[in-house]
Amino acid sequence: MNLRPEDFQSVAETEVANTAQGDFVVMVAGVFNYLCDTAMTAYGEQSAQEEARAIGAQIRTNSLHNLPELLEEFESNAVRNGIQVLWAADADEACKLVKDLVEKHQVKTITKGKSMISEEIGLNHFLEKETGVKIYEGDLGEFIVQQRGTLPFHIVGPAINLNVQEIASILQEHIDMPYTEDAQEIVSYVRGYLRDKFERADMGITGVNQAIASTGSLILVENEGNIRWVTSAPRVHVALMSIEKVCANYADAFHLLGLLTRNCTGQAITSYVSVLNGPRRNDETDGPEAMYVIIIDNGRSAAYKDPLLKEALRCIRCGRCGIQCPIYLRIGAYPYGWNYPGPMGNVIAPLIMGLDRTRDLYEACTLCGGCQAVCPAGMPHLDLFARYRQMKVTGNKDFGGSRVCIKERTGFKLLTWGMQNPALYKSGVKIARRYINKRSQDGYVTKLSGPMSGWFSCRDFPQIPEKSFRQLWQEGLQKEAAELASLSNASPQAAAQSEEG
Amino acid sequence: MSREMILERLKSATWTQPSPSRTVITTEKGAVAGEVQDFVSKATAAGAQVEEVSSLAEVQTRLMEILKEEQLQKVIINNDETVNQIDWQQLSAETTAEVKSTAQLSGNYRSYVVEADLGVTGCTYALAETGTVVLEHSNDNERLVSHAPNYYICIVKKDQILKDRYVLAEIISSSPTTPTAWTLVTGVSRTADVALQVVLGMHGPRKVTIFVVG
Numbered sequence: 001m002n003l004r005p006e007d008f009q010s011v012a013e014t015e016v017a018n019t020a021q022g023d024f025v026v027m028v029a030g031v032f033n034y035l036c037d038t039a040m041t042a043y044g045e046q047s048a049q050e051e052a053r054a055i056g057a058q059i060r061t062n063s064l065h066n067l068p069e070l071l072e073e074f075e076s077n078a079v080r081n082g083i084q085v086l087w088a089a090d091a092d093e094a095c096k097l098v099k100d101l102v103e104k105h106q107v108k109t110i111t112k113g114k115s116m117i118s119e120e121i122g123l124n125h126f127l128e129k130e131t132g133v134k135i136y137e138g139d140l141g142e143f144i145v146q147q148r149g150t151l152p153f154h155i156v157g158p159a160i161n162l163n164v165q166e167i168a169s170i171l172q173e174h175i176d177m178p179y180t181e182d183a184q185e186i187v188s189y190v191r192g193y194l195r196d197k198f199e200r201a202d203m204g205i206t207g208v209n210q211a212i213a214s215t216g217s218l219i220l221v222e223n224e225g226n227i228r229w230v231t232s233a234p235r236v237h238v239a240l241m242s243i244e245k246v247c248a249n250y251a252d253a254f255h256l257l258g259l260l261t262r263n264c265t266g267q268a269i270t271s272y273v274s275v276l277n278g279p280r281r282n283d284e285t286d287g288p289e290a291m292y293v294i295i296i297d298n299g300r301s302a303a304y305k306d307p308l309l310k311e312a313l314r315c316i317r318c319g320r321c322g323i324q325c326p327i328y329l330r331i332g333a334y335p336y337g338w339n340y341p342g343p344m345g346n347v348i349a350p351l352i353m354g355l356d357r358t359r360d361l362y363e364a365c366t367l368c369g370g371c372q373a374v375c376p377a378g379m380p381h382l383d384l385f386a387r388y389r390q391m392k393v394t395g396n397k398d399f400g401g402s403r404v405c406i407k408e409r410t411g412f413k414l415l416t417w418g419m420q421n422p423a424l425y426k427s428g429v430k431i432a433r434r435y436i437n438k439r440s441q442d443g444y445v446t447k448l449s450g451p452m453s454g455w456f457s458c459r460d461f462p463q464i465p466e467k468s469f470r471q472l473w474q475e476g477l478q479k480e481a482a483e484l485a486s487l488s489n490a491s492p493q494a495a496a497q498s499e500e501g
Numbered sequence: 502m503s504r505e506m507i508l509e510r511l512k513s514a515t516w517t518q519p520s521p522s523r524t525v526i527t528t529e530k531g532a533v534a535g536e537v538q539d540f541v542s543k544a545t546a547a548g549a550q551v552e553e554v555s556s557l558a559e560v561q562t563r564l565m566e567i568l569k570e571e572q573l574q575k576v577i578i579n580n581d582e583t584v585n586q587i588d589w590q591q592l593s594a595e596t597t598a599e600v601k602s603t604a605q606l607s608g609n610y611r612s613y614v615v616e617a618d619l620g621v622t623g624c625t626y627a628l629a630e631t632g633t634v635v636l637e638h639s640n641d642n643e644r645l646v647s648h649a650p651n652y653y654i655c656i657v658k659k660d661q662i663l664k665d666r667y668v669l670a671e672i673i674s675s676s677p678t679t680p681t682a683w684t685l686v687t688g689v690s691r692t693a694d695v696a697l698q699v700v701l702g703m704h705g706p707r708k709v710t711i712f713v714v715g
Contacts (some may be wrong), residue, residue, distance in 0.1 A: 019543065028697060058523050064628055069510035081679065087504035141694035157694060164696045185696040187703055201613050215679065225648060225690040231682075232644040241506065250670035258666065265693075269631040269666075271547070271705070273685035275673075283640035285610045287681055297503070301510035303541030310514070372507060 003151060005337035005353060008360035009458045012335035021161055022330055028160055029323035035266025036320060036374075042268055049057045055344045057378025060314045063244065067304065067313075069453045070213040070246045071295065077216025078293060081278035091121035094131075096274045097294055098123060098205070098238060102131050105290065107202040113195075113220065113227035114139035115207030116155060116317060117240045117296060117337035118351070121207070130266045136233035138226025139189055153333040155319040155344065156264055161332060194226075204230035204288070208241035208252040209317075211258065211293070218276045218293065219253055221261060228272055237279075237288035241298050244313035256316055259376035263320040302398060303351040306385055312347045314377040319344060321371035321381070327364050336361055343371035343381055350388050354400020360458075362388040407451060426470075433464040511596045524623050532570050536629040541713060543632025544563065547688025548572065548701055549709040553631075557586050560656060560712045564621075567710070568596040571652065573618040580604035580641035583623035583714075603643050620646040625683075627671070630646070632664035633687040637680045647686060653706035655686070659715030 002012060016022070029285045044054040063070060069181040075085045079264050088094035101107070110133055112118065124135050124146070137146040141158035145151070148170050152158030159167065164181045177189045206227055210219040218239055220227050238320050247253050261267045280287035303309040322342035333341035338349065346365065349358040362385050372381040393412060395403030403409065418424045436445050447453065467475075507519065542552045554560055567573070571597075578584050583699065593600045597711060598619075606613050614620070622712050626635040634655045638644050647653050663669055673683070690705030 031697065062523060070507050072508065089506060093503060138704065140692050144694065159694055159699065183698040183700050186695050187692060187700040191704060193701070214674065218693035223691050224703035228644065228648050228684065229704055232648065236504040250674045251667060254666040254670045269685065269687050271634060271687055271690050275683040277679050278681055284643065286638070286644035286683060291580055292546055297507045301507050304511055305514045370571070
């Protein structure tokens with residue numbers, strides 16, 4: 001399934017029709033929200049939880065304020081520990097660096113820990129095409145979607161949209177698993193299937209949850225144990241990290257870790273946290289002989305120059321925002337057309353793939369603010385979405401945004417002018433009411449001909465009420481005044497009491 | 502070249518200002534009442550079987566029972582100060598289990614550890630906050646001993662239990678030496694990737710027992 005952000009509208013139409021999936025995802029989101037809310041109570045009452053989130057936001061602010069210095073400090077300490085640090089300007093360079101390492105170390109088999117940055121740069125596809133190396137995803141959900149050939153549905157649960165029958169059929173077809181709908185048996189079969197790969201792989205590839213500048217360490221979190229295998233057994237370990245993953249020290253990293261897991265799976269800590277300081281030494285057998293970190297930019301440093309756009313780099317990838325989002329819950333992950341679905345991806349997609357390509361992503365948002373309210377890293381989602389929409393209208397060559405057409409620009413200019421003039425606004429609403437309501441059905445307009453036809457291609461608009469809020473308000477005031485007047489006429493004392501009340 | 506380009510771009514940001522003020526994260530050091538009980542209850546909730554015992558002799562007795570009950574044939578132990586106080590020769594002699602230490606195996610270590618039924622280690626610290634054991638890795642404390650076998654047993658001394666991760670962060674940060682890796686293990690390996698059903702024992706041990714000694 002080759003999905004692109006440009007196909008958002010058509011894929012969303014199909015996905016919305018899949019009501020069984022939609023209902024299941026809403027149910028899953030409810031469960032996760034409950035687990036996450038409960039886990040956050042470990043910090044104490046609401047105010048203590050807010051303080052914990054505020055500290056998380058401060059830590060991310062500190063990392064972003066000092067990003068180049070922290071990256072240099074991390075690099076120098078990692079190199080001192082024996083880690084080789086490489087830098088990649090974009091996805092293409094990152095993939096080529098890994099390819100060079102595959103060739104240099106004569107790698108035949110790779111096992112992977114779940115890594116969103118590797119999905120972002122399209123690493124699996126590139127390596128399989130360019131080197132013929134065999135790649136096995138180690139995380140069960142990623143392994144299932146790798147067999148199925150689709151994008152991960154959610155950052156934590158890549159296959160969470162699939163029911164047990166679908167998973168059983170996929171594994172039966174691709175790895176000859178005897179068909180079973182017993183989750184324990186499925187897990188047991190995949191465990192056995194991958195164990196041999198873990199033991200024999202030449203290279204392990206992972207992402208990075210946090211890189212610690214003061215010690216040059218990498219922190220990786222997981223529940224399944226695939227990352228422990230991938231970083232312990234192969235002779236080469238390659239860790240991929242985007243530039244914003246660095247933080248100052250252990251205290252900062254461990255605080256973020258608590259927020260990450262509590263807002264991700266509702267756990268105080270995951271089953272395993274690996275803190276990796278370098279390749280194996282002297283007489284050690286476990287751990288890689290050679291360890292590399294590839295620091296990937298891929299459009300981020302260009303955004304960093306802008307005081308608001310750089311805020312998009314706050315994300316710690318907990319995925320909590322997604323399960324708040326009324327759009328994501330209804331359409332699922334696939335319409336977004338890349339590996340970071342929902343608000344988490346929408347804040348950064350325009351910076352990586354360009355404003356034009358990702359237009360539907362930052363526009364498919366009601367600006368309800370659910371994502372922003374729960375974010376443990378202080379992400380200003382709403383300001384960013386508003387900014388992308390503004391950049392889209394005015395055009396921005398640096399971020400792949402051509403100006404919208406003259407028709408749309410004129411439309412927005414007229415709207416701005418009209419909204420600044422109450423008399424014009426009032427008459428405009430009157431005309432629009434007549435025009436729109438005449439074309440509505442069951443309370444909604446679903447299509448219009450003429451200059452607004454494009455806008456309605458993926459939107460409905462409710463009938464405009466016969467009376468505006470302003471009219472209702474005026475009428476309310478008049479009614480109140482009339483009541484007071486009648487009371488005053490009937491009994492001056494009662495009116496005075498009513499006024500006091 | 503990409504390195505210079507990326508860093509130059511980041512450094513050329515004109516908005517750069519001093520970092521805003523930070524809330525200091527405070528930690529309570531030293532023994533805190535209820536730490537052991539917190540550790541036991543949190544580790545149990547994470548899927549580990551936790552047994553409080555008074556001495557290593559009691560651990561030895563329980564190990565004997567476990568080896569027999571579970572009919573374990575191959576055991577791998579870390580060359581760890583606490584683990585080495587157990588009389589493994591006696592355990593091996595009185596059961597059908599073969600016991601090897603990482604110190605004995607050297608070249609054969611990898612082939613042995615992937616076939617072992619049980620791995621036994623001590624730990625460097627434990628965290629009451631989450632029921633976590635903290636393992637510091639070296640040639641005597643290899644990583645897969647606690648991960649490859651189906652069954653993992655960890656021996657924790659009460660005085661190794663710290664209040665929380667913030668205390669651990671302070672200890673690690675001020676340590677003069679850096680091991681190749683630390684692993685924080687909390688309960689049993691798990692997944693919920695099959696239709697949200699929680700299944701224990703995905704890629705790590707299926708069963709974990711922790712002896713809290715002291």
